Amino acid sequence: MIEGKKILLGVCGSIAAYKSAFLVRLLVGLGAEVKVIMTTSATDFITPLTLATLSKTPVSLDFVKNKEGEWENHVELGLWADLILIAPASANTIAKLANGICDNLLCAVYLSARCPVMLAPAMDLDMYQHLSTVENLSKLQKYGNQILDAEHGELASGLVGQGRMAEPENILEHIKTFFQNKQKLVGKTALVTAGPTHEQIDPVRFIGNNSSGKMGVAIAEVLANQGATVHLISGPGVKDISHEHISSHKVKSADDMYECVNGLFDKVDIAVFAAAVADYKPSTVALQKIKKSDSTMNIELIKNKDIAAEMGKLKKKGQFTVGFALETENEEMNAMEKLKKKNFDMIVLNSLNDNGAGFSLDTNKISIFSVKNEPRHFSLKTKKQVAEDIVDNINEHLNA
Incomplete structure (x- = not known):
């Protein structure tokens, strides 16, 4: 179901970034090809070396041109993926994607991708409930993206409420369902x-x-x-x-x-x-x-x-x-x-x-x-x- 699928994981600046390591390990363990893009702020929470080691692929952090200087890797990455998963998706990145702001590699890949996109928000409960965040998530959903709702629990602030990134095992089930549904018409x-x-x-x-x-x-x-x-x-x-x-x-x-x-x-x-x-x-x-x-x-x-x-x-x-x-x-x-x-x-x-x-x-x-x-x-x-x-x-x- 997931074996051989190409999954591009975007990791944003959030304390929940540590969960991305578990997520990569689960995906690779089921035979998926995983590439990781990190925003600059994400590196404050988890190292690129950790995710590169687990994914067996170098982590992308910034724009890179080929030897001839003809293209930037956001195009290549966007075309490579069968699915883009942004987990954790911070309030900042969600706002950028919803409004077409393109000031980093992850945003550029999102805007040039042709494959489906899933986002797993992670932030404090008041940020998650703020009208601007609700509107941005609604926009992204209207654009055809799939939002994996944040879960209820203890947050980094010490508060308890909805805002925790969905657990890696739950995200994995969404991905399995996604690829299972994709294969319904094989042979037709x-x-x-x-x-x-x-x-x-x-x-x-x-x-x-x-x-x-x-x-x-x-x-x-x-x-x-x-x-x-x-x-x-x-x-x-x-x-x-x-x-x-x-x-x-x-x-x-x-x-x-x-x-x-x-x-x-x-x-x-x-x-x-x-x-x-x-x-x-x-x-x-x-x-x-x-x-x-x-x-x-x-x-x-x-x-x-x-x-x-x-x-x-x-x-x-x-x-x-x-x-x-x-x-x-x-x-x-x-x-x-x-x-x-x-x-x-x-x-x-x-x-x-x-x-x-x-x-x-x-x-x-x-x-x-x-x-x-x-x-x-x-x-x-x-x-x-x-x-x-x-x-x-x-x-x-x-x-x-």
Whole structure:
């Protein structure tokens, strides 16, 4: 479960830093590769030599360039790790990470990392309860990081309350659960569509929409992080993604997306249709830019193929398909109609009437409807957290 995993441990200035030695020993004992980054203040509480000896790897304290002077090691470390664990996480470091302050190696690695991050706070009880700390921890959680709550007990100040760093054995259980959940989809192949399509009017203009593709990209990443081999088929403007388990397929129009999906669908176990595909396209595309002339212009539109519905007709036993419904009225009724009409196993509803949900935002608020389960309604979350909820529901159905 943990054997062979690459874990980057960040140690901050706190009396709880002594626990990091026990944590390193537990992780290494289970076969994990551990590298340690220490803040300068952390060295007042535990020596780099101790953690280097236990991890069998030199401890990183500051920025280092290679012989050619081409890169700094925060990039290398951020790409190396399967998981970043900051334990203990001091109030100072938590504040820096929550607000994008980058004045040491640990902060730089955090900002450049692509892997999940866990933080185990450690501080006196009044600091832990202070509104600024509560807000900073809430921010970090909204960014998709996992917070391992401080435990109750005697503190270095002599007070008794919540603020003690979680015990190494308890942190280890969180890490085991994390990697166990990551492996649920090993051996599965998934297809995810994301973003808009552009339907050309002439060489300059097109019909499109405001979809950013963020939701589809987040779902692709969660599926890949859980071990699935993922084909991400994305329209114009969707950000590039680099992941060893994700193959990116860039398309432009609805016809392009249909051809790509149709060519892959037979090979996949899971298909998530998150793209906002244009329903219509111009019946003819002008070869030259249309010049402005009259006060009005009429464009004849014809219907595009409904990609999800077409794949629903081709769906084989054992394939699991997920659709999306973005509605402004009669939301639940329309979502349930799409679920049946397009032969989905599950549909994700988000309403433009909900603040924080919709195109281009970093948050979403969803409800999930399925053939077998009762509807599930979720609060407003980051799209990364929403993606985790969606994939959790897929896993639940696959394992039922």
